[in-house]
Amino acid sequence: MNHWIIAPVLLPLVAGALLLVFEWSDIAAKRALSVAATAALVPVALGLMSVAATGESQIYYVGNWPAPFGIVLVVDRLSALMLVLTSVLACASLLYALGGDDGKGADFHALFQFQLLGINGAFLTGDLFNLFVFFEILLIASYCLIAHGGGQARTRAAMHFVVLNLVGSSVFLIALGVVYGTLGTLNMADLAMKVAVVDSDSDSIGLIKAAALLLLVVFGLKAALLPLGFWLPAAYRSATAAVACLFAIMTKVGVYAILRVHTLIFMDPSKAGLSLELWLLPLALATIILGTIGAVAASELRATVSYLVVVSVGTLLAAVGLSSQDGLAAALYYLVHSTLVTGSLFLLADLIARQRGTVQARLDRSQSVYQPALLGTLFFVAAVAVSGLPPLSGFAAKLAILQAAQASAAVVSVWGIMLISGLFIIVALSRAGTAIFWRTEDTQGERRPVRAIEALSTGGLLAGALLLMVFGAQALDYAQATAEQLRHRSGYIAAVLANDSVRTRASTKE
């Protein structure tokens, strides 16, 4: 058993606990510990990814209890990819926070570590109830982080965010109760086997389908799918920049859960599963439309970026909803791209807002920013990437999704909505860029130059998007292999339920 698998959970847990338990007199020590713990996640995640890339699903039996009785952690290609993405984004967001965001409220670093604990755990776990627990951990940390910095807008957004997610948690528990009551297990691999053999005329089939739909509602709420996504713009635009940047991965946790649960367990609509093409695709396309309208209508840069997150969720889930292997592969590539780029856009919006005095990030005529060349270049690169123009990763991602849609019956609506939405996003971003950098008064903005560390984290995320394009072939190959692994569920199930190694080790101990 590879003990490194549990490291992405333990590392932030220990670091977060240490940060809370001791009274740290100087913030430098706190920062050092937090940065060290977060930076250590990168090599750990990359190491796990290098093993997962061979196609082997690594299983960690927590407490050495055999599956399906104990909790398992699973690292396959998808989990490894998400871990690497989280660690990279977390490093950038934490570096940015060192510029001063971390001092705006109490215990930023401890909360940040607990947030990572929840996110990493959700990506690793192979047990549905354990997924709920990790969701709650990441949620309680996010409840505190979203209010970090204080102020009326944040308190109001936090109130809505907390109440909505508490209701979501209740729905999650109801779904878990139904799943356990009908199938008698909560281990994902075991569930996948049991769902596949449910008779189509059995009494419980309706209940199982209801549970699958309830789970889709819960994950859709986390991912901000259309009828459940109205909390996102207010929450993200008012959050502190470093927090908003980290939250770029939060919607992806919901998408990951849909990918994991609905492609592994409830994947066969002819039995007790759901048709993602029927349920997810129309809602995802509607999400794109809503997000685009919001982005065009927004009068503030941070609001524009928040709506771009909504658009990215819609695009991502539309690709997932195609329910083909190519669609999944394109979705995974887009997931990495959109997380990096929207994360950097939140940081950039904050840098711009700081240099514009009282106007902040509002798209009004005002004094020009203090460093127009640096911020203008970063904004231009980010805008090209996020709107899907060549030569950056957004173009390759959208192209892959459009190609995958060709095989689908919904090809006309997917192509139409995605291309028109892309056009409007270009309009929205050009308008924002013009208002901020060109339509300015002659006076210069506040002399609050960008710190090196902030430029590094913002530029680093954009460089990640650039690398994703340069190594596009390798990235798409990995995404394709991941999609193939997701489609061939028997490998995952066999790996989790193969307890031979556990049993032999238990017997040798005796």
Added chain:
Amino acid sequence: MQALFSIVIGVLVACGVFLILRARTFPVILGLTLLSYGVNVFLFASGRLVVDSAPLALAEVTVHPDPLPQALVLTAIVIGFGMTAYTIVLALKANGEFDSDHVDGEAGG
């Protein structure tokens, strides 16, 4: 007993949903609490209801209830408790900042 059990869950959830849809933070928190009670009781029943049995394995008892839902409920209760505590603090903070207990912070509270 099953009918009674279902009615209790139904009443708890209905009251919870009604209160959550109010516009003041205090009823909303009460509603969340009632909803989580209903959900916890529901989760408890997912291992089937067994009458005249022992909670622990005893030699003379043959029918045992499923122990797993009890563990799940315990976890859910603890999490729900913490979440409620946080929501109350947040509601107090909002009340202090807006001088109103409206969920949107509107005046006239």
